[in-house]
Amino acid sequence: MQHRAVITRQALLETAAGLFDELGYAGTSISQICERADCTSGAIYFHFRGKAALAQAVVEGHFAAWPALIAEYATSDGPILDQVVALSYAVARAFREDPVVRGGARLWSEHRAIPLPLPAPFVGWISALTKLLTSAAAAGELATGTDPKAAARVVVAAFHGVHIVSDALTHRDDLDERLGEFWALALRALRAPTQ
Amino acid sequence: MQHRAVITRQALLETAAGLFDELGYAGTSISQICERADCTSGAIYFHFRGKAALAQAVVEGHFAAWPALIAEYATSDGPILDQVVALSYAVARAFREDPVVRGGARLWSEHRAIPLPLPAPFVGWISALTKLLTSAAAAGELATGTDPKAAARVVVAAFHGVHIVSDALTHRDDLDERLGEFWALALRALRAPTQ
Numbered sequence: 001m002q003h004r005a006v007i008t009r010q011a012l013l014e015t016a017a018g019l020f021d022e023l024g025y026a027g028t029s030i031s032q033i034c035e036r037a038d039c040t041s042g043a044i045y046f047h048f049r050g051k052a053a054l055a056q057a058v059v060e061g062h063f064a065a066w067p068a069l070i071a072e073y074a075t076s077d078g079p080i081l082d083q084v085v086a087l088s089y090a091v092a093r094a095f096r097e098d099p100v101v102r103g104g105a106r107l108w109s110e111h112r113a114i115p116l117p118l119p120a121p122f123v124g125w126i127s128a129l130t131k132l133l134t135s136a137a138a139a140g141e142l143a144t145g146t147d148p149k150a151a152a153r154v155v156v157a158a159f160h161g162v163h164i165v166s167d168a169l170t171h172r173d174d175l176d177e178r179l180g181e182f183w184a185l186a187l188r189a190l191r192a193p194t195q
Numbered sequence: 196m197q198h199r200a201v202i203t204r205q206a207l208l209e210t211a212a213g214l215f216d217e218l219g220y221a222g223t224s225i226s227q228i229c230e231r232a233d234c235t236s237g238a239i240y241f242h243f244r245g246k247a248a249l250a251q252a253v254v255e256g257h258f259a260a261w262p263a264l265i266a267e268y269a270t271s272d273g274p275i276l277d278q279v280v281a282l283s284y285a286v287a288r289a290f291r292e293d294p295v296v297r298g299g300a301r302l303w304s305e306h307r308a309i310p311l312p313l314p315a316p317f318v319g320w321i322s323a324l325t326k327l328l329t330s331a332a333a334a335g336e337l338a339t340g341t342d343p344k345a346a347a348r349v350v351v352a353a354f355h356g357v358h359i360v361s362d363a364l365t366h367r368d369d370l371d372e373r374l375g376e377f378w379a380l381a382l383r384a385l386r387a388p389t390q
Contacts, residue, residue: 024307026221109304112219122360143383150376153360157373158349161356165317165348178352181345188338189384 009047012037017058017103025055025110055107056116062104063119065094070128080136081191084129085183088159092175095163125156133190143192151190158182204242207232212253212298220250220305250302251311257299258314260289265323275331276386279324280378283354287370290358320351328385338387346385353377 015037019028030051034041048054073087074080094101111118126149133148142148162182166175210232214223225246229236243249268282269275289296306313321344328343337343357377361370 026308113221121363123364146380151380153373154353154357154377154380157356157360157377158353159356160359161352161354162349164355164359165352168316169318178348182349182352185341185346185349185384186380189380 005047008039008043012039012044012047013054013057013061014099016054017061017099020055020058020103021099021106025051025107025113030054052114052116055114056118058100059104059107059111059114059118061100062108063121063124065098065101066091066124066128069094074128074132079141080132080139081141081187084132084136084155085187088179088183089176091159092163092172092179096172096175122156122160126152129155141192142190146190155186158186200242203234203238207234207239207242208249208252208256209294211249212256212294215250215253215298216294216301220246220302220308247309247311250309251313253295254299254302254306254313256295257303258316258319260293260296261286261319261323264289269323269327274336275327275334276336276382279327279331279350280382283374283378284371286354287358287367287374291367291370317351317355321347324350336387337385341385350381353381 012033016028016033019032019036023032028051030041030044033044033054037043044054048057069090070087073083073090095105096102107114108118108121129152130149133142133146133151136142137146137148142151159179159182162178163172163175166172166178207228211223211228214227214231218227223246225236225239228239228249232239239249243252264285265282268278268285290300291297302309303313303316324347325344328337328341328346331337332341332343337346354374354377357373358367358370361367361373
């Protein structure tokens with residue numbers, strides 16, 4: 001793709017993601033996307049086969065956001081559990097600020113309404129976190145008897161639940177505070193006692 | 196309401212809940228509910244003002260299921276934390292087996308598509324669990340420094356997340372196993388060390 005086409009495609013994706021986030025899949029139309037992006041429907045159909053393909057691209061964009069973020073936090077020095085905690089706050093920030101992450105999350109929650117296959121959720125996070133917690137165990141950071149994969153599954157699920165509840169009750173205003181509560185308890189369970 | 200009318204209303208509610216669970220709010224029509232319940236649309240409109248009111252009644256039925264279940268588990272003898280764990284498995288069973296609980300949960304996740312107010316989720320559970328954990332603290336069951344309300348918020352959110360992930364990855368087939376993993380970690384954080 002030419003440079004300009006890449007930029008146009010990304011701008012359309014972000015505009016569509018914003019509308020999907022606000023109005024959901026069923027509530028968003030191609031003509032609304034055109035109006036907000038100030039383009040013709042031809043421009044949209046040049047890049048995407050239609051609304052379902054656009055939704056699919058937003059969800060794929062959501063999932064594509066994570067590997068770079070994980071790499072950024074997982075290479076710093078210091079205790080691995082601290083990296084995991086810092087990464088979780090970065091993810092929370094992306095959920096507040098990144099339109100593609102937000103739109104992708106809402107679309108995924110409505111996946112049964114979207115007639116195209118979407119990437120499987122959670123699996124990538126569970127696998128990334130299993131790796132991090134396995135390194136933490138090797139570094140002696142985990143409490144005895146902690147299975148890194150089981151712990152990764154619990155943390156991913158709990159983290160997702162904290163998001164959902166915060167979104168339902170305060171539109172994510174209290175997300176950082178609730179994440180703090182979560183980590184206070186989770187680290188008590190996960191962290192090896194200091195000598 | 197006459198006894199027969201109450202039974203008809205409940206049967207319609209359960210049929211509608213089953214269809215909402217399978218097909219979602221947008222995907223379910225009054226005529227499908229009539230067909231499956233083997234009744235006329237007049238019978239539905241006699242009990243409910245329309246599809247949105249029916250969905251609202253299913254979500255209200257979902258929330259109404261919990262107080263009796265909580266009372267059943269919270270009065271038995273023995274350690275309060277064990278009652279909380281047993282209650283969580285009973286809730287998981289209701290999510291697998293009770294059509295109104297299942298339909299209500301799906302409808303709530305699609306609440307932005309339903310043009311009527313729905314009960315606020317999570318609040319009742321957080322309050323019920325705060326009470327139970329406050330009693331557990333008074334009985335010396337909680338680890339020092341555990342705030343019952345903060346712990347209740349974390350447990351409710353994490354429990355919800357475990358449901359969502361299990362539903363997304365295995366249609367809740369592995370829910371009990373994942374709940375077991377969750378409680379193994381959560382009790383390590385919550386439970387006072389045995390002397």
